[in-house]
Amino acid sequence: MDRRFLLAGAAAGIAAGTAAAQTAPGAAAPTAAVPNAQAPGFYRFKVGDFTVTTVHDGFVLRTNPLEGLVTNADAAEVQAVLEGAALPTRGLMNPYIVTFVDTGRGLVAFDAGTGAGQMAPGTGLLPRNMAAAGLRPEDVTLVAVSHFHGDHITGLTTRENQPFFPNAEVAVPAAEWAWWSDTANEARSPQFQRPNFANTARRFAPLRPRMRMFEAEAEVAPGIRAIATPGHTPGHCSFHIASGREQFFVTADAAGRPELFLRQPGWHSIFDFDGAIAVESRRRLFSRIAAERARMAAYHFPFPGTGYILEEGGGFRFVPADWTSIV
Protein backbone atom coordinates (compact mmCIF):
# COMPACT_ATOMS: atom_id res chain seq x y z
CA MET A 1 0.00 0.00 0.00
CA ASP A 2 1.15 3.49 -0.79
CA ARG A 3 2.57 5.26 2.24
CA ARG A 4 0.30 8.27 1.55
CA PHE A 5 -2.77 6.04 1.87
CA LEU A 6 -1.49 4.71 5.17
CA LEU A 7 -1.00 8.25 6.45
CA ALA A 8 -4.41 9.37 5.20
CA GLY A 9 -6.03 6.32 6.82
CA ALA A 10 -4.32 7.08 10.09
CA ALA A 11 -5.50 10.68 9.95
CA ALA A 12 -9.07 9.53 9.23
CA GLY A 13 -8.90 7.15 12.19
CA ILE A 14 -7.77 9.94 14.47
CA ALA A 15 -10.54 12.21 13.22
CA ALA A 16 -13.18 9.47 13.68
CA GLY A 17 -11.92 8.77 17.19
CA THR A 18 -12.12 12.44 18.06
CA ALA A 19 -15.69 12.68 16.81
CA ALA A 20 -16.70 9.54 18.75
CA ALA A 21 -15.16 10.93 21.92
CA GLN A 22 -17.28 14.07 21.57
CA THR A 23 -20.57 12.14 21.41
CA ALA A 24 -22.06 11.85 24.89
CA PRO A 25 -22.60 8.24 26.03
CA GLY A 26 -26.12 7.09 25.23
CA ALA A 27 -26.85 10.04 22.93
CA ALA A 28 -28.27 9.19 19.54
CA ALA A 29 -25.78 9.75 16.74
CA PRO A 30 -26.81 12.78 14.73
CA THR A 31 -28.45 11.87 11.44
CA ALA A 32 -27.13 13.47 8.32
CA ALA A 33 -29.83 15.96 7.32
CA VAL A 34 -30.63 16.58 3.70
CA PRO A 35 -29.38 20.10 3.04
CA ASN A 36 -32.23 22.45 2.34
CA ALA A 37 -30.17 25.16 0.68
CA GLN A 38 -30.01 25.64 -3.09
CA ALA A 39 -26.66 25.44 -4.87
CA PRO A 40 -25.05 28.88 -4.90
CA GLY A 41 -26.58 30.93 -7.67
CA PHE A 42 -24.00 32.53 -9.88
CA TYR A 43 -23.17 32.20 -13.57
CA ARG A 44 -20.12 33.48 -15.41
CA PHE A 45 -19.15 34.23 -18.99
CA LYS A 46 -16.86 36.45 -21.03
CA VAL A 47 -17.77 39.47 -23.14
CA GLY A 48 -14.54 40.31 -24.99
CA ASP A 49 -11.96 40.84 -22.27
CA PHE A 50 -14.60 41.49 -19.61
CA THR A 51 -15.82 38.81 -17.21
CA VAL A 52 -19.52 38.90 -16.43
CA THR A 53 -21.09 37.18 -13.43
CA THR A 54 -24.83 37.14 -12.82
CA VAL A 55 -25.64 36.54 -9.15
CA HIS A 56 -28.98 35.35 -7.81
CA ASP A 57 -30.42 37.51 -5.04
CA GLY A 58 -33.45 35.27 -4.43
CA PHE A 59 -37.08 35.48 -5.47
CA VAL A 60 -40.58 36.00 -4.16
CA LEU A 61 -43.99 34.86 -5.31
CA ARG A 62 -45.84 38.18 -5.26
CA THR A 63 -49.45 37.26 -4.68
CA ASN A 64 -50.24 40.91 -4.25
CA PRO A 65 -51.00 42.48 -6.65
CA LEU A 66 -51.60 39.75 -9.25
CA GLU A 67 -55.05 41.20 -9.70
CA GLY A 68 -54.17 44.30 -11.68
CA LEU A 69 -50.60 43.18 -12.40
CA VAL A 70 -51.19 44.12 -16.01
CA THR A 71 -53.20 47.30 -16.07
CA ASN A 72 -54.27 47.11 -19.73
CA ALA A 73 -55.24 43.43 -19.97
CA ASP A 74 -57.88 41.25 -18.32
CA ALA A 75 -56.85 39.16 -15.33
CA ALA A 76 -58.09 36.10 -17.24
CA GLU A 77 -55.78 36.87 -20.14
CA VAL A 78 -52.83 37.29 -17.78
CA GLN A 79 -53.72 34.00 -16.06
CA ALA A 80 -53.80 32.27 -19.43
CA VAL A 81 -50.34 33.56 -20.34
CA LEU A 82 -48.97 32.48 -16.95
CA GLU A 83 -50.50 29.03 -17.41
CA GLY A 84 -49.11 28.80 -20.93
CA ALA A 85 -45.66 29.51 -19.54
CA ALA A 86 -46.06 26.91 -16.75
CA LEU A 87 -45.72 29.67 -14.15
CA PRO A 88 -47.72 29.85 -10.91
CA THR A 89 -51.09 31.49 -11.55
CA ARG A 90 -51.75 32.68 -8.00
CA GLY A 91 -49.04 35.34 -8.15
CA LEU A 92 -46.03 36.67 -9.96
CA MET A 93 -42.87 34.65 -9.46
CA ASN A 94 -40.32 37.43 -9.36
CA PRO A 95 -36.60 36.57 -9.37
CA TYR A 96 -33.85 39.10 -8.57
CA ILE A 97 -30.47 39.02 -10.32
CA VAL A 98 -27.53 41.39 -9.94
CA THR A 99 -25.00 41.47 -12.79
CA PHE A 100 -21.32 42.13 -12.14
CA VAL A 101 -18.79 43.05 -14.82
CA ASP A 102 -15.07 42.83 -14.18
CA THR A 103 -13.53 45.17 -16.76
CA GLY A 104 -9.95 44.55 -15.69
CA ARG A 105 -9.89 48.12 -14.38
CA GLY A 106 -12.58 47.60 -11.80
CA LEU A 107 -15.54 45.52 -10.72
CA VAL A 108 -18.90 47.06 -11.62
CA ALA A 109 -22.21 45.99 -10.02
CA PHE A 110 -25.41 46.74 -11.92
CA ASP A 111 -27.79 47.59 -9.09
CA ALA A 112 -27.41 46.46 -5.53
CA GLY A 113 -30.04 43.83 -4.79
CA THR A 114 -32.68 43.66 -2.10
CA GLY A 115 -30.31 43.76 0.88
CA ALA A 116 -29.81 40.80 3.21
CA GLY A 117 -32.80 40.45 5.53
CA GLN A 118 -34.30 43.76 4.47
CA MET A 119 -37.09 42.71 2.13
CA ALA A 120 -39.34 39.65 1.80
CA PRO A 121 -38.23 36.17 2.94
CA GLY A 122 -36.58 34.40 0.01
CA THR A 123 -34.67 37.53 -1.03
CA GLY A 124 -31.35 38.90 0.17
CA LEU A 125 -29.20 36.03 -1.06
CA LEU A 126 -26.74 38.34 -2.82
CA PRO A 127 -24.03 38.43 -0.09
CA ARG A 128 -23.81 34.66 0.20
CA ASN A 129 -23.94 34.05 -3.54
CA MET A 130 -21.31 36.76 -4.13
CA ALA A 131 -19.08 34.98 -1.64
CA ALA A 132 -19.62 31.68 -3.45
CA ALA A 133 -18.71 33.43 -6.72
CA GLY A 134 -15.53 34.87 -5.22
CA LEU A 135 -16.82 38.45 -5.44
CA ARG A 136 -16.10 40.58 -2.36
CA PRO A 137 -18.15 43.71 -1.60
CA GLU A 138 -14.92 45.62 -0.90
CA ASP A 139 -13.65 44.84 -4.42
CA VAL A 140 -16.62 46.51 -6.12
CA THR A 141 -15.37 49.83 -7.51
CA LEU A 142 -18.63 51.10 -9.01
CA VAL A 143 -22.34 50.45 -8.59
CA ALA A 144 -24.21 51.53 -11.73
CA VAL A 145 -27.83 52.03 -10.68
CA SER A 146 -30.59 51.52 -13.27
CA HIS A 147 -33.42 53.02 -11.22
CA PHE A 148 -34.54 53.61 -7.66
CA HIS A 149 -37.11 50.86 -7.00
CA GLY A 150 -36.55 49.26 -3.62
CA ASP A 151 -35.46 45.88 -4.96
CA HIS A 152 -32.60 47.60 -6.83
CA ILE A 153 -31.27 50.11 -4.28
CA THR A 154 -32.09 48.71 -0.84
CA GLY A 155 -28.94 46.55 -0.99
CA LEU A 156 -26.77 49.67 -1.36
CA THR A 157 -26.75 49.82 2.43
CA THR A 158 -27.12 47.36 5.28
CA ARG A 159 -29.95 47.22 7.81
CA GLU A 160 -27.92 49.70 9.86
CA ASN A 161 -27.69 51.87 6.73
CA GLN A 162 -23.95 51.41 6.29
CA PRO A 163 -22.61 51.10 2.71
CA PHE A 164 -22.64 47.44 1.66
CA PHE A 165 -19.94 48.08 -0.98
CA PRO A 166 -17.50 50.04 1.21
CA ASN A 167 -15.18 51.22 -1.56
CA ALA A 168 -17.57 51.73 -4.46
CA GLU A 169 -18.56 54.88 -6.25
CA VAL A 170 -22.30 54.95 -6.93
CA ALA A 171 -23.41 56.24 -10.34
CA VAL A 172 -27.11 57.08 -10.76
CA PRO A 173 -29.20 58.38 -13.66
CA ALA A 174 -29.53 62.16 -13.26
CA ALA A 175 -33.22 62.03 -14.21
CA GLU A 176 -33.87 59.32 -11.62
CA TRP A 177 -32.21 61.36 -8.88
CA ALA A 178 -34.11 64.48 -9.92
CA TRP A 179 -37.48 62.73 -9.53
CA TRP A 180 -37.09 60.65 -6.37
CA SER A 181 -35.00 63.13 -4.38
CA ASP A 182 -37.70 65.82 -4.62
CA THR A 183 -40.60 65.06 -2.32
CA ALA A 184 -42.70 67.61 -4.22
CA ASN A 185 -43.04 64.83 -6.84
CA GLU A 186 -44.63 62.42 -4.37
CA ALA A 187 -48.20 63.52 -5.06
CA ARG A 188 -47.50 63.20 -8.80
CA SER A 189 -46.31 59.58 -8.50
CA PRO A 190 -48.52 56.48 -8.58
CA GLN A 191 -49.56 55.45 -5.06
CA PHE A 192 -47.69 52.19 -5.38
CA GLN A 193 -44.39 54.03 -6.04
CA ARG A 194 -44.52 56.55 -3.20
CA PRO A 195 -42.38 54.56 -0.72
CA ASN A 196 -39.46 55.14 -3.12
CA PHE A 197 -39.07 58.71 -1.86
CA ALA A 198 -38.27 57.70 1.73
CA ASN A 199 -36.11 54.78 0.64
CA THR A 200 -34.13 57.01 -1.75
CA ALA A 201 -33.46 59.51 1.06
CA ARG A 202 -32.42 56.73 3.44
CA ARG A 203 -30.18 54.71 1.09
CA PHE A 204 -28.30 57.61 -0.43
CA ALA A 205 -27.77 59.57 2.81
CA PRO A 206 -24.50 57.78 3.64
CA LEU A 207 -23.47 57.56 -0.03
CA ARG A 208 -23.64 61.21 -1.12
CA PRO A 209 -19.85 61.81 -0.96
CA ARG A 210 -19.23 58.96 -3.37
CA MET A 211 -22.26 59.45 -5.61
CA ARG A 212 -22.17 60.84 -9.12
CA MET A 213 -24.89 61.33 -11.69
CA PHE A 214 -24.84 60.40 -15.35
CA GLU A 215 -26.92 61.64 -18.24
CA ALA A 216 -28.68 59.28 -20.64
CA GLU A 217 -26.33 57.95 -23.34
CA ALA A 218 -23.27 58.97 -21.28
CA GLU A 219 -20.28 56.73 -20.72
CA VAL A 220 -20.58 55.58 -17.12
CA ALA A 221 -17.19 53.83 -17.09
CA PRO A 222 -14.82 52.76 -19.88
CA GLY A 223 -16.77 50.36 -22.11
CA ILE A 224 -20.06 50.98 -20.29
CA ARG A 225 -22.68 53.39 -21.62
CA ALA A 226 -26.14 54.29 -20.29
CA ILE A 227 -29.19 53.89 -22.51
CA ALA A 228 -32.27 55.92 -21.57
CA THR A 229 -35.21 53.51 -21.19
CA PRO A 230 -37.73 55.61 -19.23
CA GLY A 231 -41.27 54.62 -18.36
CA HIS A 232 -40.68 51.90 -15.79
CA THR A 233 -39.51 54.88 -13.73
CA PRO A 234 -38.94 58.48 -14.90
CA GLY A 235 -35.16 58.04 -15.27
CA HIS A 236 -34.79 54.28 -15.78
CA CYS A 237 -31.61 53.40 -17.67
CA SER A 238 -30.28 50.23 -19.25
CA PHE A 239 -26.62 49.73 -20.11
CA HIS A 240 -24.53 48.82 -23.15
CA ILE A 241 -21.24 47.11 -22.46
CA ALA A 242 -18.58 46.65 -25.11
CA SER A 243 -15.21 44.96 -25.09
CA GLY A 244 -13.33 44.26 -28.30
CA ARG A 245 -15.85 43.11 -30.88
CA GLU A 246 -18.35 41.81 -28.35
CA GLN A 247 -21.23 43.62 -26.77
CA PHE A 248 -23.69 42.94 -24.03
CA PHE A 249 -26.77 44.68 -22.66
CA VAL A 250 -27.97 44.99 -19.08
CA THR A 251 -31.67 45.64 -19.55
CA ALA A 252 -32.61 46.01 -15.86
CA ASP A 253 -36.41 46.46 -15.67
CA ALA A 254 -37.06 47.55 -19.26
CA ALA A 255 -39.08 44.31 -19.24
CA GLY A 256 -40.23 42.27 -16.24
CA ARG A 257 -40.67 38.51 -16.67
CA PRO A 258 -40.08 37.66 -20.34
CA GLU A 259 -43.02 35.23 -20.49
CA LEU A 260 -45.28 38.23 -19.88
CA PHE A 261 -43.67 41.48 -20.93
CA LEU A 262 -41.53 40.32 -23.86
CA ARG A 263 -44.20 38.07 -25.33
CA GLN A 264 -46.71 40.89 -24.80
CA PRO A 265 -44.49 43.98 -24.97
CA GLY A 266 -47.55 46.25 -25.14
CA TRP A 267 -48.68 45.26 -21.67
CA HIS A 268 -48.46 47.85 -18.92
CA SER A 269 -47.10 46.47 -15.66
CA ILE A 270 -48.36 47.73 -12.31
CA PHE A 271 -44.67 48.28 -11.53
CA ASP A 272 -44.31 50.72 -14.45
CA PHE A 273 -44.49 54.40 -13.57
CA ASP A 274 -45.80 55.27 -17.03
CA GLY A 275 -46.95 52.21 -18.99
CA ALA A 276 -47.10 53.85 -22.43
CA ILE A 277 -43.59 55.30 -22.23
CA ALA A 278 -42.31 51.98 -20.82
CA VAL A 279 -43.72 50.17 -23.86
CA GLU A 280 -41.89 52.53 -26.24
CA SER A 281 -38.60 52.07 -24.39
CA ARG A 282 -39.07 48.29 -24.22
CA ARG A 283 -39.74 47.91 -27.94
CA ARG A 284 -36.83 50.17 -28.89
CA LEU A 285 -34.33 48.42 -26.62
CA PHE A 286 -35.28 44.82 -27.34
CA SER A 287 -35.57 45.43 -31.11
CA ARG A 288 -32.00 46.71 -31.03
CA ILE A 289 -30.74 43.72 -29.02
CA ALA A 290 -32.55 41.33 -31.37
CA ALA A 291 -31.20 43.07 -34.49
CA GLU A 292 -27.66 42.97 -33.18
CA ARG A 293 -27.90 39.37 -31.95
CA ALA A 294 -26.30 40.61 -28.77
CA ARG A 295 -26.24 38.88 -25.44
CA MET A 296 -28.20 40.46 -22.60
CA ALA A 297 -28.98 40.04 -18.91
CA ALA A 298 -32.08 41.26 -17.06
CA TYR A 299 -32.96 41.70 -13.40
CA HIS A 300 -36.21 39.69 -13.27
CA PHE A 301 -35.66 36.95 -15.87
CA PRO A 302 -35.37 33.32 -14.74
CA PHE A 303 -31.91 32.74 -13.30
CA PRO A 304 -29.20 33.00 -14.66
CA GLY A 305 -31.14 35.68 -16.54
CA THR A 306 -28.91 35.89 -19.59
CA GLY A 307 -29.42 35.02 -23.23
CA TYR A 308 -30.59 36.36 -26.56
CA ILE A 309 -33.69 38.04 -27.95
CA LEU A 310 -35.64 37.15 -31.09
CA GLU A 311 -38.47 39.16 -32.61
CA GLU A 312 -41.48 36.92 -33.02
CA GLY A 313 -45.19 37.37 -33.59
CA GLY A 314 -45.25 41.09 -32.83
CA GLY A 315 -43.37 40.52 -29.61
CA PHE A 316 -40.09 39.08 -28.47
CA ARG A 317 -38.83 35.69 -27.39
CA PHE A 318 -36.10 35.25 -24.80
CA VAL A 319 -33.65 32.46 -25.63
CA PRO A 320 -31.60 31.52 -22.57
CA ALA A 321 -27.91 31.08 -23.33
CA ASP A 322 -27.21 27.40 -22.80
CA TRP A 323 -23.49 27.67 -23.19
CA THR A 324 -20.83 29.68 -21.50
CA SER A 325 -17.17 30.31 -21.87
CA ILE A 326 -15.01 31.73 -19.14
CA VAL A 327 -11.72 31.52 -21.01
Ligand SMILES: [Zn+2]
Ligand atom coordinates in the same frame (compact mmCIF):
# COMPACT_ATOMS: atom_id res chain seq x y z
ZN1 LIG B 1 -38.22 48.25 -11.03
